[in-house]
Amino acid sequence: xxxxxxxxxxESLLLMxxxxxxxxxxxxxxxxxxNRKKYLYSVVPNLTDVLDDWTYNEVFFHSYLQxxxxxxxxxxxxxxxxxxxxxxxxxxxxxxxxxEKRLLPMTSLDSVIDKNERCTxxxxxxxxxxxxxxxxxxxxxxxxxxxxxxxxxxxxLGLNTAKDLVAGYSLEESAxxxxxxxxxxxxxxYRFRKWAREIILTRTGxxxxxxxxxDPYMTNxx
Numbered sequence: 001x002x003x004x005x006x007x008x009x010x011e012s013l014l015l016m017x018x019x020x021x022x023x024x025x026x027x028x029x030x031x032x033x034x035n036r037k038k039y040l041y042s043v044v045p046n047l048t049d050v051l052d053d054w055t056y057n058e059v060f061f062h063s064y065l066q067x068x069x070x071x072x073x074x075x076x077x078x079x080x081x082x083x084x085x086x087x088x089x090x091x092x093x094x095x096x097x098x099x100e101k102r103l104l105p106m107t108s109l110d111s112v113i114d115k116n117e118r119c120t121x122x123x124x125x126x127x128x129x130x131x132x133x134x135x136x137x138x139x140x141x142x143x144x145x146x147x148x149x150x151x152x153x154x155x156x157l158g159l160n161t162a163k164d165l166v167a168g169y170s171l172e173e174s175a176x177x178x179x180x181x182x183x184x185x186x187x188x189x190y191r192f193r194k195w196a197r198e199i200i201l202t203r204t205g206x207x208x209x210x211x212x213x214x215d216p217y218m219t220n221x222x
Contacts, residue, residue, distance in 0.1 A: 006027060010078040013025070015073055036056075039060070039082075039083065043090060047094060051097070055093060055097075056090075059090055063089045064082065138159070141159050151195060154191060155191075157178055157185060160174070160178050161189045
């Protein structure tokens, strides 16, 4: 007798598997595996990026096998039972990962690294969230570019030229790298710098003419 297992409920597939129909188990396993990401977002919506894919897949299969072996037919739905186990196992894995990180050697940013100068890491490590930091601002620009949200007056040449100058290239070297003329690169850079100054001022309220971000460009324009 033909049976379309795809149309069977989770509980029916589990019952058939326990009666010896291995194909029913295959269908049920694939059904849950295909939706493993959906289950992750369902049970821990605020912690979805804590575990890497490899670790989560391992937790997922471990949870699924637990649910498959211990679920009592006739006592609720398999789906809900599985989610309870998955949620518990994910939290255990996250807890283990956090505990391992706590055991790693830590260095305080206030630790003195030069006794003569009383220099600390705070003095030499820039803020990772400062909009005037070139890396942070370029990341912001790259995101806009990937979304096709860069202003029309700002082209990729201006952005690439700015990156090159911060990296230490001269304007002429940058123009060659980007296959443009020196004048085109200089004009594109001027437009980018003008726009960047407006954006950073708007976002932070701080002028940027004497900051870390824009002045270094001027030293490489010749």
